Amino acid sequence: MTTPTHPSELPSPEQIVLRAGLDIPSFIAPKPTALFAERALRLRQLAAGHAMREYLLLMAVVCEALHERAQAHPALPPPDAESVAQALASAQPPLAPQRLAREPSWRTEWRAAMAQVLQHLPADSPARATVQAVIALPDAALEQQAERLLAGITLGLDMAAAPLIAAGLQLYWTQRLAATAAAQPDAFKSFAPPASPAQHCPCCGSLPTASITRAGQGFKGQRYLHCALCNAQWRTELIHCCHCGSAKGIQYQALQAVGDAGTPDTRAAVEAETCEACRHYLKIVHMERDAHVEPIADDLASLTLDLLVSDAGYQRHGTNLLLLFGDSEPAQPEPA
Ligand SMILES: [Zn+2]
Numbered sequence: 168m169t170t171p172t173h174p175s176e177l178p179s180p181e182q183i184v185l186r187a188g189l190d191i192p193s194f195i196a197p198k199p200t201a202l203f204a205e206r207a208l209r210l211r212q213l214a215a216g217h218a219m220r221e222y223l224l225l226m227a228v229v230c231e232a233l234h235e236r237a238q239a240h241p242a243l244p245p246p247d248a249e250s251v252a253q254a255l256a257s258a259q260p261p262l263a264p265q266r267l268a269r270e271p272s273w274r275t276e277w278r279a280a281m282a283q284v285l286q287h288l289p290a291d292s293p294a295r296a297t298v299q300a301v302i303a304l305p306d307a308a309l310e311q312q313a314e315r316l317l318a319g320i321t322l323g324l325d326m327a328a329a330p331l332i333a334a335g336l337q338l339y340w341t342q343r344l345a346a347t348a349a350a351q352p353d354a355f356k357s358f359a360p361p362a363s364p365a366q367h368c369p370c371c372g373s374l375p376t377a378s379i380t381r382a383g384q385g386f387k388g389q390r391y392l393h394c395a396l397c398n399a400q401w402r403t404e405l406i407h408c409c410h411c412g413s414a415k416g417i418q419y420q421a422l423q424a425v426g427d428a429g430t431p432d433t434r435a436a437v438e439a440e441t442c443e444a445c446r447h448y449l450k451i452v453h454m455e456r457d458a459h460v461e462p463i464a465d466d467l468a469s470l471t472l473d474l475l476v477s478d479a480g481y482q483r484h485g486t487n488l489l490l491l492f493g494d495s496e497p498a499q500p501e502p503a
């Protein structure tokens with residue numbers, strides 16, 4: 168682990184003031200026709216020489232299948248404009264699983280994606296049996312697993328099947344959110360980021376997987392939290408704890424980036440942001456250090472960093488549905 172650092176590319180207070188007048192979006196809607204392909208690419212890139220190579224490649228195949236499904240617009244009922252606007256205005260997530268009934272079509276889409284996964288897995292892949300078993304789950308059992316996943320309940324959850332089922336829920340929620348945001352751009356445009364700390368996604372109420380500092384025109388130095396379920400990104404302060412909101416005692420831990428000669432390479436694109444006030448952490452990925460970072464893929468491929476930080480006594484804030492562990496904390500807010 169490197170010495171905790173303070174990112175030096177952070178904007179000065181003057182830059183922050185200057186930027187305050189710019190139109191920086193507080194919310195970025197997901198693009199389902201592109202994001203699963205980008206995630207798959209990143210997973211393949213990270214899998215090379217990785218200790219979790221087989222698992223990362225399996226998740227890449229899953230994301231490629233989601234990408235195929237995401238190319239068609241699903242026939243879903245249009246969002247109820249009034250209830251979405253009301254929820255946003257009262258800082259309630261309009262697409263929370265408790266509010267938004269799942270259409271049965273999510274299961275059809277998901278089974279089609281899993282059938283494609285089977286086609287692309289090698290004949291001797293140990294994952295085949297899990298995929299086959301999960302496709303064959305009766306609807307009621309599948310819905311029961313989905314309910315537990317969405318409620319953050321690991322008791323009774325089939326941990327091997329969970330990432331596969333979660334992938335289908337991610338596809339469904341990402342498409343629902345993209346369609347809702349496209350149908351009601353004004354409602355989403357005007358909605359302000361929730362008060363700090365914004366622990367949960369303002370669209371669906373899930374925990375974030377990680378945060379990302381974005382690069383590019385108008386985004387330099389801006390940080391967004393990335394939703395584990397609907398892939399929304401919402402803006403948050405650059406340096407503060409995503410769990411308790413403290414801006415003091417924030418440190419950055421990274422695995423040492425090792426160059427060819429075993430020497431430290433560039434600064435790590437993935438760090439754990441730890442908080443001394445509440446002893447929680449969340450990972451942060453930096454686009455300026457690696458343009459290809461993808462919050463969910465990079466979080467998955469940096470499990471060693473979780474182990475180091477949790478050994479040091481920090482508890483994770485946030486979840487990655489593509490790799491779940493038994494957790495004592497609920498992954499969802501209590502239903503309103
Ligand atoms: Zn969300």
Ligand SMILES: [Zn+2]
Pocket residue numbers: 408409410411412413442443444445446447
């Ligand atoms: Zn904290």
